[in-house]
Amino acid sequence: MREPVLRIKNLKIALPAGADRDFAVDEVSYDLYPGEILCIVGESGSGKSMSANAAMGLLPDLVRPVAGEILFDGKDILKLTEDEMMDLRGRRIAMIFQEPMSALNPLMRVEDQIAEVFEAHDLLTPRDRRRRAIELLTEVGIPDPEKAARAYPFQLSGGQRQRVMIAMALALEPKILIADEPTTALDVTTQAQILELIRDLQERHGMAVMFITHDFGVVAEIADRVAVMQYGKIVETGTADEVLDHPQHPYTQKLIAAIPKLAAGAAPEEPARKAPILEVEGLNKTYVTGGGLLFSKPRVVHAVNDVSLSLAEGETLGIVGESGSGKSSVGRCLVRLMDPDSGTVKLAGQDMAHLSGEALREARKSIQMIFQDPYASLNPRAKVGRIIAEGPMAHGVPRAEAYSRAVKLLDLVDLDALAIDRYPHEFSGGQRQRIGIARALALEPRVIIADEAVSALDVSIQAQVLDLLAELKDRLNLALIFITHDLRVAAQICDRIAVMQKGRIVEMGPARAIFDNPQNAYTRTLIEAIPGREKELAAAG
Amino acid sequence: MADFWKRFCRNRGAVIGITILAVVVLVAVLAPLVFPQSPWRMVQRPFLPPFSMEQYPLGTDALGRNVMSGLAYGAQVSLLVGLVSTVAALLIGIPIGALAGYFGGWIDDALMRFTEFFQTVPSFALAIVLVAIFEPSIQSIIAAIAIVSWPPVARLVRGEVLSLRSREYIEAAILSGQTSAAIILRQVLPNTLSPIIVLASLMVATAILLESSLSFLGLGDPNMMSWGYMIGAARTVIRQAWWLSFFPGVAILLTVLALNLIGEGLNDALNPRLARRGK
Numbered sequence: 001m002r003e004p005v006l007r008i009k010n011l012k013i014a015l016p017a018g019a020d021r022d023f024a025v026d027e028v029s030y031d032l033y034p035g036e037i038l039c040i041v042g043e044s045g046s047g048k049s050m051s052a053n054a055a056m057g058l059l060p061d062l063v064r065p066v067a068g069e070i071l072f073d074g075k076d077i078l079k080l081t082e083d084e085m086m087d088l089r090g091r092r093i094a095m096i097f098q099e100p101m102s103a104l105n106p107l108m109r110v111e112d113q114i115a116e117v118f119e120a121h122d123l124l125t126p127r128d129r130r131r132r133a134i135e136l137l138t139e140v141g142i143p144d145p146e147k148a149a150r151a152y153p154f155q156l157s158g159g160q161r162q163r164v165m166i167a168m169a170l171a172l173e174p175k176i177l178i179a180d181e182p183t184t185a186l187d188v189t190t191q192a193q194i195l196e197l198i199r200d201l202q203e204r205h206g207m208a209v210m211f212i213t214h215d216f217g218v219v220a221e222i223a224d225r226v227a228v229m230q231y232g233k234i235v236e237t238g239t240a241d242e243v244l245d246h247p248q249h250p251y252t253q254k255l256i257a258a259i260p261k262l263a264a265g266a267a268p269e270e271p272a273r274k275a276p277i278l279e280v281e282g283l284n285k286t287y288v289t290g291g292g293l294l295f296s297k298p299r300v301v302h303a304v305n306d307v308s309l310s311l312a313e314g315e316t317l318g319i320v321g322e323s324g325s326g327k328s329s330v331g332r333c334l335v336r337l338m339d340p341d342s343g344t345v346k347l348a349g350q351d352m353a354h355l356s357g358e359a360l361r362e363a364r365k366s367i368q369m370i371f372q373d374p375y376a377s378l379n380p381r382a383k384v385g386r387i388i389a390e391g392p393m394a395h396g397v398p399r400a401e402a403y404s405r406a407v408k409l410l411d412l413v414d415l416d417a418l419a420i421d422r423y424p425h426e427f428s429g430g431q432r433q434r435i436g437i438a439r440a441l442a443l444e445p446r447v448i449i450a451d452e453a454v455s456a457l458d459v460s461i462q463a464q465v466l467d468l469l470a471e472l473k474d475r476l477n478l479a480l481i482f483i484t485h486d487l488r489v490a491a492q493i494c495d496r497i498a499v500m501q502k503g504r505i506v507e508m509g510p511a512r513a514i515f516d517n518p519q520n521a522y523t524r525t526l527i528e529a530i531p532g533r534e535k536e537l538a539a540a541g
Numbered sequence: 542m543a544d545f546w547k548r549f550c551r552n553r554g555a556v557i558g559i560t561i562l563a564v565v566v567l568v569a570v571l572a573p574l575v576f577p578q579s580p581w582r583m584v585q586r587p588f589l590p591p592f593s594m595e596q597y598p599l600g601t602d603a604l605g606r607n608v609m610s611g612l613a614y615g616a617q618v619s620l621l622v623g624l625v626s627t628v629a630a631l632l633i634g635i636p637i638g639a640l641a642g643y644f645g646g647w648i649d650d651a652l653m654r655f656t657e658f659f660q661t662v663p664s665f666a667l668a669i670v671l672v673a674i675f676e677p678s679i680q681s682i683i684a685a686i687a688i689v690s691w692p693p694v695a696r697l698v699r700g701e702v703l704s705l706r707s708r709e710y711i712e713a714a715i716l717s718g719q720t721s722a723a724i725i726l727r728q729v730l731p732n733t734l735s736p737i738i739v740l741a742s743l744m745v746a747t748a749i750l751l752e753s754s755l756s757f758l759g760l761g762d763p764n765m766m767s768w769g770y771m772i773g774a775a776r777t778v779i780r781q782a783w784w785l786s787f788f789p790g791v792a793i794l795l796t797v798l799a800l801n802l803i804g805e806g807l808n809d810a811l812n813p814r815l816a817r818r819g820k
Contacts, residue, residue, distance in 0.1 A: 339713050361718045371717055377709035381731045387710075390727075391717030436713075443717060 004031035005175055005208045006055065011068035013050050013059065013232075013509065016337055017353065024050045026232040035093065037202060037209040039219045039240070041253075042229035043458035048212050050232075053180045056095055057085045070174075091121055094169035098181040100161035110164050111149035117171040131179060136167040141197060151362070159190035163197065170201065177202070178210045184216060186458070187322035188261040188485065192529035194535065195221050214458065217257050217405040217488070217531030220244055228252045245539065258463035259493035262515060262536055277479050278311040278367075280445050283343035283353075287331055293391040303329040304340065305503035311447065316480040318494030318511065320487055320526070327483050331449045334370050334481070336360060366394060368440040372452035373433035378424035384410075384418030391442045402442075413468060416522075430461035431449070441472070449481045454489060466493055487530050491515055499523045548810040555806020561799035565792075568703060569620050572613035580610040580766040591784045602771070602785050603778055612792055617769040619796060622752040623745040629687035630748075633695025635811055639725050639733075641695070642702025651698070656692045657758060664689035672760045679762040682755055686748050694729050699739055701733040735811035740802055746800035752795050 007529040013025040020304060024047045032038050042048035054057050055070050056076055062178050070077040072093070089095075097103040105113060114136060115129035124132065130149075136144035136329065140163040146182060153161055162182060179198065191492065199222055202209045204265060219226055223240040229247065236249040247253045285304040303326045321327040328372045332338040334345055335456055336352060345352040347367055355363055371377035378387055382516050388409055389402035397405070413434040424432055433453065439450055454462040474481050490497055499520065500507040507520040518524045527533070550556055555565060577767055578584070583605040584676065591600040591608070596813065598607040641652040659667075667683045675681035714724045756769030757776075768789040775785030 135666040285782075302784065310633060335716055364716055364718055369713070371709040371713065373709055377713060379710040379728050382728070390714065390719060394717060394723065439717070457633070 001509045002033050005034045005072070006032040006210075007068050007071040008051055008055070010068065012048075012052055012053065012066050013054060014064060014066045016062040019082075020045075021231060021317070023047075023066075023232050024043075025054070027068070028069075028232070028234050030227050030234065030344075032206050032208045032210055034175070035202070035206045036224040037199070037211055037222055037228045039213060039223035039302065040229060041213060041216065041219055041226060041255075043214060043460065046229040047215075047232040052095075052180060052210055052212055055176075055179065057082075058092060059097075067147065069452045071262045071333075072510070082141040086431075087121070090117055090169075090174070091172045092174055093176040093185040094172070094174040094282045096162070096169050096182045098184050100158060100165050100185070101153065103165055105159060106153055108151070108155070109149070110151055113164070114149075114168050115170060116469070117168050120377065121170070121172060121218065132169075132171065135170055137164070140164075140167045140201070141168070142167075143191075153337050157190075158186050159194060162190075162194055164187065166194075166201070169203070173205065174207065176208045176210065178212070178334065180212045181214070182211075184213070184215070188487065188531070189322065189529040190219075190526055191531065193220070195531070196223065214460070215242070216256060216529060217533075220265050228255070244535070255460060258389065258460045260463070260466070260486075260488040262455050262488060262530065262533060263492045274313045274315070277313045277348055278332065278481075279344075279346040280310065281346075283307040283309045283330065283333055283345065284328075284341045285333055285338065285440040286341055299418060302503040305331060307343070307500075307505055309498055309505065309508065311479045311481060313446070313479055314473070314477050315496065316470075316482055318490035319481060319483045319499060319500060320485065320490045321500035321525075322485060324502075325500040327485075327500045328451055329449045329501070329503075331369070331481065335364065335367055336450060352509040356430050361441035365443045366445050367449065368443055368445040369445045369449060370433075370436050370453040372451040373456055373475045374429045375456075376435065377436050378432055380424055382423075383420065384422055384424065384427075387424070387435065388420070388439050391439065394411060397441065406438070410435075411443055412472065413438045428461075429457055430465060433457060433461075434463050437465075437468065437472070445478070447479045447481065447485065452484045452485065453482070455484065455486065469493065487515075487526060501525065546812055549806050550807040552809050554613035555617050555800040555809070558799040558802025558806065559626050561795050562803065565616050565796050566620065568613050569616035572610075572617055574611035576607070576613055578607075579607060580608070581615040588778075588782050589756035590652060590782075591650075591788075593624045599788050600742065600782075600784050602775065603782070607787065608771070608788055610724070611766045611771055611787060613767070614766040615771060615789060615792065616763050616796075618679070618762070618767040619749045619752060619793075622641060622679070622686065623749040623800075624753075626683045626686035626690065626748045627741055627744045630691040631694055631737070633687065635730070635737070638695035638698025638700075639693075639702050642699040643706055643721065643725050643729065647701070652695070655693045659689070661690045665751065665754065668755060669758065672755055677755075677760045677762055679765060682752055682760075684760060685755075686751050688746060689751075690744055694737070694740060694744075697736055698733055701736060702729055705732055739811065742800055742807055746797040746804070749793065749797055749800070814818065 009029050011025055011028045015022060015024045022148050028051055040048045054065055059079070073178060088423065111130055111133040114133035117130065118124045118129045134145050134149050137148055142148045142160055142163050149159065154165065155478055183194050195218065196289045198209065200430050207360055213219060219240065225238065226240050226243040227234050227237045228251065229235065229245065230251045236247065236252045243252060244256065247256055276531050283304050284306060287301045287303055289299045307330055311315065319327045319330060327339065333340040340353050343353060347363060350363055385403055385406050388406040392402040392405060393399060403420065406420055410417055414429060415434055424435065427435065454465050457465060460477060467490065469480065472478065482490065482494055494511045496509065497514045498505045499514065499522065500506065506522045507514065507518065513525060515527060517528055561610050565666065581782045585594070585601045585605050587601060587603050587605040589597060589601040592598060593600065597607050597609060599612065602608055637652050641649040668689045670687035671688060672681055711724060711728055714728050752767065753769030756767045757773035759773060761767050771789040773785045775782065779786055
């Protein structure tokens with residue numbers, strides 16, 4: 001057996017008093033071998049980033065390791081002085097982060113930021129630093145590295161920024177690369193490219209990579225070995241195949257079962273279509289930004305470009321696309337949170353797009369929305385009962401009746417009736433999303449638009465909320481428009497899917513057909529980029 | 542609420558501030574009981590130095606009036622002017638800021654230009670002019686102070702509302718059919734309360750200073766004894782009778798300091814995350 005390059009032994013990291021548990025990381029031990037990719041998987045709050053942060057000496061002030069050791073090169077990192085730590089960081093152990101925009105200095109050119117890494121360790125001459133910067137940018141596959149080197153971070157795309165971060169991390173040929181959710185903020189196609197890059201670089205440089213993620217799809221793509229964490233403890237370790245195909249621990253089993261399956265979902269044949277409840281025709285929305293009187297040409301973005309779709313009663317239509325594809329703009333135009341430039345939105349025969357004032361207020365009762373962020377979508381200073389009852393009360397339902405209906409709705413979304421007297425901050429993310437759903441249902445709508453409604457949730461919670469939505473949809477005969485960037489989620493819940501790119505619908509059809517036999521080239525790229533897809537197909541036989 | 546108090550009391554300055562303010566309020570409330578006679582009445586020979594007669598511990602002024610009694614009644618005026626003018630300024634500033642921030646567009650432009658009109662005129666000069674036009678009285682002083690001090694409120698509220706109005710819960714309220722008035726009153730404004738409270742506590746202090754300055758210039762209410770008036774009247778004899786301007790000066794200093802300390806404490810207590818980061 002090879003010598004591990006990093007060895008974590010019985011590490012215990014204490015949280016400040018008053019946190020939800022005593023130890024962020026409790027008796028955690030694992031080894032990282034040269035030339036392997038170890039994935040540390042867990043849901044939010046599982047402490048998955050903590051051991052890596054401890055290895056980099058990047059723990060927050062109030063959090064400190066109380067027991068155990070982190071051995072690197074035979075030395076315990078936890079006992080190093082800050083000076084020794086500085087030498088270690090970057091040169092021997094490097095790290096890349098989730099948010100490449102905030103991890104880069106917005107006011108410095110890319111090449112200067114890379115050169116700074118050498119400067120910090122007093123290496124090379126300024127001229128050589130520059131030359132290395134361009135070599136590194138070439139290595140991480142940035143198109144036109146010479147030009148990218150002179151660019152500022154805001155001039156690069158998210159994927160390119162993450163490549164710059166990786167170039168910086170590679171600069172001093174570290175033995176270990178720690179990647180903390182490096183692809184979470186990226187689109188699925190970009191994510192696939194970055195994962196490939198990391199894998200490729202790891203092989204070429206023989207680095208050990210510690211890859212922290214919440215996404216089992218990513219694990220399937222990249223991991224050699226996997227450690228699953230829950231509540232600060234490692235519940236299961238093993239090779240990727242062992243853990244993914246034969247999970248031993250019930251928590252791992254639960255997590256893997258909760259991942260939306262690509263093959264599941266839609267009925268094999270399209271059910272007979274009922275009468276359409278929502279018909280959208282020729283919807284357009286352009287944003288114009290900038291453009292002073294004389295100086296610059298205004299930037300025109302076709303957020304929604306001639307979109308037409310129809311939604312039958314009791315149907316779920318998925319709108320999928322990457323960021324900037326205009327999928328959210330469509331949803332917002334439908335409920336008139338945004339006014340479309342042209343086109344018609346016929347809701348049960350009435351054109352929503354051209355209503356205003358009282359008529360619009362009345363019509364909106366039948367089309368409600370569930371929002372993405374379970375924290376920003378509930379008024380922090382209103383009790384849950386008021387949040388739910390406010391809508392009906394605004395439409396003239398007496399207070400007592402509105403509140404008794406709120407209790408029934410809470411029951412419907414599996415929350416305790418006592419919740420009506422509590423404030424949103426007393427609930428978890430998943431519970432808050434249930435409150436959001438109850439609020440949307442309070443007006444007895446016929447169509448619900450769910451805008452990334454489960455994107456902010458952990459996978460096990462996500463599965464529960466998706467089940468709830470599917471169940472409610474059947475029970476209340478709702479039509480659902482489900483806007484998401486996550487094709488797995490779309491595959492699980494949608495009857496039909498519309499794929500959007502640059503404001504246009506490039507392909508629309510039954511979910512099964514889209515996944516099994518995509519017609520459009522872009523759709524194909526999207527589907528191929530779904531992390532963990534190949535493994536799943538192989539498993540399905 | 543209990544939690545709020547605990548956080549407030551963690552700031553020692555704030556506790557000192559609230560203690561001083563409590564004393565000032567107590568003095569103002571008890572003034573008519575302790576000093577049943579009018580503070581304008583002559584009670585002893587003029588220029589009686591402090592601590593020379595037990596009955597008049599702070600001495601008497603140029604006309605033989607009791608300085609101690611004047612201070613107590615002055616506290617009434619200062620607190621009254623400070624509180625009422627701040628409330629009035631909030632009543633002007635909050636609606637303007639909320640409407641401008643919520644509706645945006647030309648409403649925002651119109652209201653903000655109107656606000657800037659007041660901001661560009663030096664506030665003290667404007668206050669003097671207003672009081673001079675309306676004849677000095679407690680009402681006109683309060684009105685003048687309110688009129689010159691609402692623009693910062695409007696700007697603050699507008700900024701807060703602007704950032705709140707794109708929150709998802711506001712959009713949810715729009716979708717659920719609530720009227721704009723209901724959304725502003727029930728969803729938006731309650732969430733802007735913390736910075737408004739902090740600003741208001743500091744505005745009370747500024748208002749007290751403004752009132753004192755106006756009285757110092759002789760534009761105070763002629764029927765009410767105020768700290769500013771006492772300093773103003775004593776400035777010609779400052780070398781013979783230091784105590785006549787010193788004690789009211791200390792009273793103003795302590796009250797304004799107390800209010801500023803309270804404002805800071807409120808800020809820490811209402812924005813716990815910001816406060817902790819600073820330490």
